[in-house]
Each structure stands twice: as structure tokens, then as C-alpha cells.
Amino acid sequence: MWWKKYTAVMKTSFKETLAYRFDALTASLFSVMRIWLAWLLWKAIYGEKEIIAGYTFPMMLTYYLLITFLSRLARSEGIVWETAEEVRSGTFNKYIVRPVSHFGYALARSAGKGSFSLLTDSLAFLLWILIFRNSFVPPVGWPEGLQAAGFAALGLFTTLQIHYLTALISFKTVDIAGPWFFIKNFMDFLTGAFIPLVLLPGVLQKAVSLTPFYYILYYPASLYLGQETEKTGTALAVILFWNGVFWGLRRLQYRRMLRFYEGVGV
């Protein structure tokens, strides 16, 4: 049962987050604040307008609700800081000498933390939907809702792979903060966390649709809202292609980076 060790990591990570449940719950409530602020900004932008780029005001708010919710579930960011710290202190040795895949560990850890976020955030977001039900739009249809959920899961895995590749940089540099924020800023813009990608000029939008970022947050949200511009088959092919690339790159980089690792810390 090779997966048992990973389910154990998942359970431990869940319990670890549970130990700080007040903290996690407050964080969930504060993430709802982001939607409120999006509400304020977009209310001012919409003014008297009914529709912007095919989005009504409730659709725009639902978009921000969905991407905030998905961003909160992607709890793989922690692996960047943890790996950097372990490499710096030399405690990364434990993954090398034990029969455990470090990526598997990262995946289980993110899944454990993400499951807890799923519980607390669902509560917080449900509360928001109840209070602002006039500004919430249900999925355009159940098939689209399910497809959106599928793409969201793929998006979470893609995010983990990108975070993991970022974490591997810590074998080469002492301070991971710079490279991390560099990548994070790129991701925030290209995934549609700043503004829905439909607002981008056509050529730019087409260019972004060739990258994996397009399918991490924006595509699942636009599927849900019935505003998708790419066919699901094409979207699936693009995101699977990129995941394949990241998979190969990750394995190659991991082996390469271990050669730099001296195991004594900095």
C-alpha cells in the first residue's frame, strides 16, 4: 500500500491546520472581504452600465467569488517556503534517505491543507451567498458546472506543479522570496486573478489561452458562467500538454538540483 504514507501526510496536514482552526476560520472570513472589495470596485466601474464584456454585475461578482474560492483551495504555496527552509537548514535530507517521493509529499500536504480550507471556506462563502444572493449567479447548467469543477481540479494540480518547480529554485538561491513573488505576480495576472481575461484585447487573450495559466482560474469560472471562449476539448488538450511538460521538467530539475545540494544547510 504505497499510498498509505501519503494519506498519513494528508491527515497530519489536515490536523495541523485544524489545530489552528480559529486562525483558519478567520482567514476564510477575511478572504470573503476580498469579494466585498471587488464588489465596491466593480460597482464603481459599472456605474450605469448593464454589461461589461458580456458580464453583468452579478456575473462579475460571482467570477471573483469563484476565483477567490479556488485560490484559497490551492494550498500548495506553502511547499515553496517549506522546501526553501529545509534546504537552507539541511533538513531536506529526510526526503532523500527515506523511500518517499518529495512531490508526493507536497501533493499530500497541499491536499490535507486544501481539504480543511474547503470546509471553512465553504462556510464563509455560503454565508456571503446567503447575504448577497442577488449578486450571485448559479452555474449556467449542471454539465457546465461539473466541467468547471473538473477543470478547477486540474487547475489546482497545475498550480501545485508550478509551485513545486518554484520550490526547486531554492536549491540554487538562498532567498526564494524574490523568485517566488516574481512568479506569483505573473500568475496573478495571467490566471485572471486581477481582472477576468475576457477584458484583455483579443490577440493577448488568444496568446494567454495557449499557456496553462488561462485554465487555472479563469477557464473554470468562465465555464461556470457560460462565458467560455475555448472549446472544452481544446482546453483539456492544452492543460494536459502543459502538465506533461511540467511533470517532465519537475523530475529532471529535481534530479539536477539534488546535485547542488550538499545536505549541510547554509
Add this chain to the structure above:
Amino acid sequence: MKGTIRRYLRLTGMLMKMKISRDMVYSLNFWIAFVVDLLLFLFLLLSFTFVYRYTDSINGWTLPQIIVFMGTFTIVDGLGMGTWFFGIISLPEKIRTGALDMRITKPVDTQFLVSAESFNPGSFLGPVAGAFIVRYGMKAGNFALTPEKLAGYLLLVLMMYLLMYSLSLLVMTCAFFFVKIDALIQAEESAVEFAFRIPGTAFRGAAKFVFMVLIPYGLIATVPTQFLTAGLNWGQGAAVTAITLFFVTATRLFFRFGLSRYSSAGG
């Protein structure tokens, strides 16, 4: 008083010199901090440019005003990141581990030492870039820049720098009373993020009271921008001064109170 100011200025200079020589070892970090800030600005500018394809103004503010707004935030944020940010962000950790003990025993003001001990020279390039951005926004919007306006703007930037410092330290000081304040820090980060992304003019009603008075992150880049591009009346100026003074004083008192409760090693 004069002697104290001179002493603290000398101390600031020494701390700065030490940090610069330490950072020179990792010269790449120096540039990365700058590039990261500039990249964020670029993406926000692009986002607003794309949004303005669908609207002429956001509650009366045009795109050039938004550019001045973002440039102003880049200046205030860069000054903060360069001086106090990295010092006070680690305050909860220092309290939790007892590392604050060493700072308390030093013959200088603890709040000063904690705030000024981690200069980040790379961040000082941010305000330089911010100044260029403001200049670009002013030109794009055909806003006149007189010496009086410039002086008033710089004074307001200084006030907003102090306000931002006070608000951040107020949150970090909570670590004297609670073991874990991650959620509060996260909320503070979100507030800063939104102070950068949402112009204060977008706030209406209760939100205006919350973000302009109660937790006035909405003032930080909005007030100097409003002064430079549209003007502030005396009433608004007095209100902003009162709010800044209140938070600077409250933070000082709260920090001293927190310090009096500090019981070392595990806080």
C-alpha cells in the same frame, strides 16, 4: 532633544550601512525586489488600462489619475519596504521565540530598533520608479505641477508613510497578546493589497467610513493623488492629519503597553 535626534540619525545610518554591506553579498536580491515591484505595477497598470476600455471614469477618476495613484502607492510602499517593513514583519517571531530580549536590553528605543533594524536597500528603487510613474500620469492627464503642489504632495506622502507604518505595527503588536496572529497579518496584507488596487474614490457609504477612517488603508495613495490631481479642501486636509496623528499616537501607546506585558521566551 537635538542630541537625541542626532544620535538616532547616526544609528539609522549605521544600521543602513551594515545592511547594505550584508546585502551586497547577495546582490541579485537587491535587483529582484525592484523588478518584482515594477512587475506588479506593470500588471496593475495593464489591468486598469483594459478596464478603462469599458469605462471613462471610476467614480470621477480618469486613467491618468489612476496612474498617479499607483505611482504614489509605489513611492509610499517602497519607502516602507525599504525602512520598517522587514523589521516589524518579524516582530511576532521575535516575541514568540524570545529574540526580542536582546533588543530590549539595548540602550535605544525598542520600537525604533525593531522598526529600523532590517533596511532593504533594494526597495528604495521603488520610490524612484514611483516618481517617474507619477510624472508620467501627471503628463498624461495634463495636470499642472507647481512647487507648492509638489511640497504639499511630498508632505502628504510622508504622512501616509507614517500612517501605513502605524497600521502595520498596530497589527504586529497584537503578537504580544496572542500566540498566533497569522490571520490578522493576512488581513493586513489584503488591506495593503487593496489600498494599491482600489482607489479611495470607489468607496461609498459604510465602506468609505471603514476604509477611510476606521482602518484607513484607503487614504494611503488616494489622499496625495487627490491633492495633486484635483485638490483637497482644508477640512479634508485637517481630517487626514487628525487620522494620521491618532494612529501614530495609538500605535506608540499600544506598543509600549504590549512591551510592558512581554514576559520573554515564548512571550
